[in-house]
Amino acid sequence: MDLEKLKNEAEKEVKKAKNLKKLDEIFKKYLGKKGEIARVFTSLKKLSKKERKEVGREANLVKIGIERLIKEKSKKLKEETRKLKLRKERIDVTRPGKKIEAGHLHPLTLVQREVEEIFESMGFSVIQGPEVETEWYNFDALNIPKDHPARDIWDTFWLKNQKLLLRTHTSPVQIRYLEKNHPPLRIVVPGRCFRHEATDTSHDVQFYQLEGLMMDKNISVANFKAVIEEFLKRFFKTNIKIRLRPGFFPFTEPSFETDLQCTICKGKGCSVCKNTGWLEIIPGGMVHPNVLKAAGINPKNWQGFAFGAGIDRLAMLRYKIEDIRLFYSGDLRFLKQF
C-alpha cells in the first residue's frame, strides 16, 4: 500500500474521531498487531534488501507520525470528556459541615492552663498542695492567730473529730514549699479552696485560687506591680490599667488590693464593676517576716511578694459568665460552649 496514502487516511480518520472508543479502533486499524503498518512490515520480506531498508524506514516514520497524532487527539478528547463531566458534577457548599464529636474541656481548665503558661514563661514553677489542711498551715503559720477576729475573714469547713480543715486559700502551700526549698524562688500554686459561706452568683462553697510567691534578695512592691501588670496584660490580651490600694492580710506587710480597670466597660461603670469602674482582682503584698520565720527562712536575708488570684473570677471575666455556680453544675448546655 502506498504509505503516503496510508498516512493521509489515518490523519483524516483521527481528525474525524469523536470519542476515545473510535480512536482506539483507529489505533487498532493502523497500529495494532494486525493493523496496516504491521502489514506493511510483513510485506517487507518480499522486497530486496535495499528497498526493504528504504520502505522500512519510511513505514517507521509513518508509524511514529500516526502514534503522535493519536496521542495528541487522545489527550484532547480526554480533556474534553473531563470538562464535560466536571460541568455535570457539583455540591452545595452551603450545606452544613459534618460534625466531629469531640468533647469539651472545662472553662476553669482552659483559664488555669493559660494562667499557668503565662507565669511559667516568667520563670514561675507550678506547684500543688493538699486540699485538707492543718490549722498550722492554713492559719497559724500565716500569722493568723487563734481566737482572733482576723480569722473571721476565712469562714472555714472543719472535719469532724479531727483537727483538720478544708483549706480556705492556697497560701498554706507557701509554707509547705518554703520548708523544703530555699530562695531565690518563684512559684504559682493553682488549686481548689473552700469557704463556709452562703452561696450566690459570685460566691460558692468551693472555688479555685492561684497563689503566687517570689522570693529573692531585693524583690519589691514595684516588682509585684510589674509582674501582675504583665500577667493581666497577657491574660486579657489588651492594654490594661491597674491600681494598688491598701489592703489587710495577716501574712503580708505591706498588703494591698490590686484593682483592674473594668474590662467590660473600660472604667465607665457597669453592673460587673458595680459602677466603680474597677474590679478587685488580685490581693497581695510583701511576705510578712513572721510567715518566713514560721517556714524557717531568715527574713533578714530574703524578701518577696505573694498574691492570690481568683481563677473563677478570671474565667467569669474572660467568658462573661455571671454565675460562679455554673462551673460546678455539670450542665452540658454550659460546658459545650467551651
Next chain:
Amino acid sequence: MLFSYNWLKDYLKGKMPSPKKLAELLTMHSFEVESVVKKGNDFVLDIDVLPNRAPDCFSHLGIAREIAAILNSELQAPDSKSEEDQKLKAKDFVSVEVKNKADCSRYSAKVISGVKVKSAPKWIQERLKVCGLQPINNIVDITNYVMLETGQPIHAFDLDKVGKKIIVRRAKRGEKIKALDDKTYQLDGDILVIADQKRPIAIAGIKGGEKTGIDKKTKNIVIEAANFNQRVVRQGSRKLKLRTDASWRFENGITPELVDLSQERVASLIQKIAEGKVAQGLVDFYPKKILPKKINLDLNYLEKLLGLRISKQKVLKILKSLDFKTSEVGPQRIKVGVPTRRLDVLIQEDLIEEIGRIVGFQDIPSTFPRAALISPEKNEELFWQRNIKNILKEAGLSEVYNYSFMGEKQRGIFNWSKGDLTELANPMSSFNRYLRSSLIPNLLRNIKDNLKHFDQIKLFEIGKIFIKKQNLREKKMLAGILTRKGIKDEGFYELKGMVDSLLAKLGIADVWYDDYRQTPELSEAEIWHPQKSAEIKSNGEEIGFLGEIHPKVMENLDIKERVFVFDVDFEKLLKLASEEHEYQPISVFPAAIRDLAILVPVGTKVVEILNKINIGGGKLVRDIDLFDVYSGQGIPQGKENFAFHIIYQARDRTLSSKEIDEVHQRIIKALEENPAWEVRR
C-alpha cells in the same frame, strides 16, 4: 462603718475636699469607701475599715487623722475641758475591784451628780442617726457620741441603783441578767460581768443591765470607760449571740490609753448639755500603764522593700502627720515612737506600709525584677494531667468539675458505712455532710440532670477524693461516664476502647482486664454491676475499675438508662505513664491475612482464645483482629462463634504461603487442644 462627713470636717484644720473626692482619697490611701449618700445637709460615708485598723479607726477622730495625713493638713482636737466640783469626790461614791487583771486591764469610773435627763440636742441626735444609731436620751446619746468619736465604748449607770462597789468578775453559773434590750441572758463562767455586791449589773464590754440603766428620774450617774480582754469579749459575745457596737470594738482591741480622753470628753459634754456636777477624780484601776512602742526604721530597707526612694524629710513629715514621734539616730535611721492607739504597728514593715500608702501605692513605678534566669521546674503531674484531659476530650468526653462533697442521701444509695466516710463538723446542709470518697456519685448526678436535655452523655472528671483509713488520705482520681438512650452492653466496650486508647497514648502497654471481685475493703458499698464490671490491671496491680453501675443504684437514683463508668487511680496512672516511645521499624515485607472462625461454649472469654492464638502462632503473628461474634441461627445451642483476622508478617523475609499454612495449622492445633472448642473449616 458609717461616718458623718460634717463630723469629720469639724476635726480638720483647712479645707475639706468634696465627699466624692474624699471617698476617692480614702480608698486609695486608707480604706475603701463603699458608698457616699446624702442625708439631710450631711453625707454618710460607708467606710470599710480594715480589721487591723479597727483599734484606731472605728472612730471619727481616727478617720479624720487619716484625712489630715493624706491632705498634709492638721488635726483639730475637740474640746474636752470640764470643771470638777471641789466638794464632790468620786471615790466617796464608788470603789472598783477587778478580780482578774487579765480579763480587764483598766476600769475607770467617773461620777457626775445632778444631771437632767432629757432629749439630747438636735446636732447630737442627727449625727447619731447619720451613723445608724437611735437617739435615746441625752446621757446615753453622749456616751454613744463619744464612742463614735474616739472609738472607746462607754457605759453610764444610774449611781443610785448601783451598790457602792463595782466588781469586774466572771459570772457564776446560774446567774442571769436582763439587759437594756429587754432580753434576759443566762450567764456562766465564760462571761465577764460588771457587778455590784449583789448581782451582775452589766455584761462587760457587751451590754448594760436594764435595772441600773438611765431613766427620766436618774439624777446621779457613774460613767464607765474600761478595757476588757478582746478574747473574753469575743467568747462571751459568741456564746450569748449578742454583738453590739461595744463588743465589736473590744473584740478587735483598743488601747487602755483611750480611757482618759474619752472620760474627759464625756464629762465635758454632760456638763454642758445635762448640767451635771462632775465629781473630782477618776476611780481608776489601771495596774500596768501602756507605753508607746519604739521601732527603728531603716530608710535603705524602706527603699528596698517598696522599690521607691522617698526622702527622709518626706518620711518624717508623714510619720508626724500620723502622730508618730520621730528622732533621727543615723543618716538613714529613724527611731519611731508609735502612738498607743496603733495596735497594728509592731514592726518596721508596718511603718513602711504607713509611708507607702500615704505616698500612694499607685505612685510606685512598675519595675521588672532583676533575678537569675532559672527555668521553671516541670510539673510532671500537671504535664500528664493536661495530656490526659486532651486525649479524653478528643475521644468525645466533656470535662466536669463537681463538688468535693457528698450528701447523706448519696451515702445511703451507695451503701457506704458512715465509718468509711469523712464527715464535716459544720456542713452547710445535708448536701455536703461528707467529703466525697469517689467521683462516681456526683458524675451520676450529672447524668441524671443532663438526660433531661441530651440523648447521649459522655463526661469525665479528674479530682481529689478522700479516703478514711487510720489517717485521712487525699487521692486524685480519673473517672469517665457514658450513657445514651437505649444503650446496651456495647457501652462497656465503647468505654473499654477509650480506656485502651488512653492507656496506649500514655505509653502504658501491658494492660489487661479481670472479672470484678468485690474487695473486702470496700465492705458493703455497692457501685458496680457484679457481672458486668472489670478490674483494670497493669504491671501486676489493679489501677482501676470499668463497668456498668449496679442496677439497684440506678433504680434508687431513678435513672432509666444504663450507665457505664471507668474509675482509675490517677497517681498509679502517673507512675506507669511514660514519655519514652520507641520507633518500631515498618516491615518492608508483605503481610498476609488468614481468617479463622471458632465455635466455643457461651461464656468463653476472648482473651483465652487470643492467648492460644499467640502461643500457637509465635512471633510471626503480627496482629489479631476480632471482627465478628455470632450466636443463634445455624449455631448449636450453648455455643458462640468468634471470627478473627490473623495477620502474619515477618521482619526479615516474605512469608511463603506454605510457611503461613504451617503456622496457621499450629494455631488450629493449639486451639483444639480444648475439646470444647471447634475451629470451623
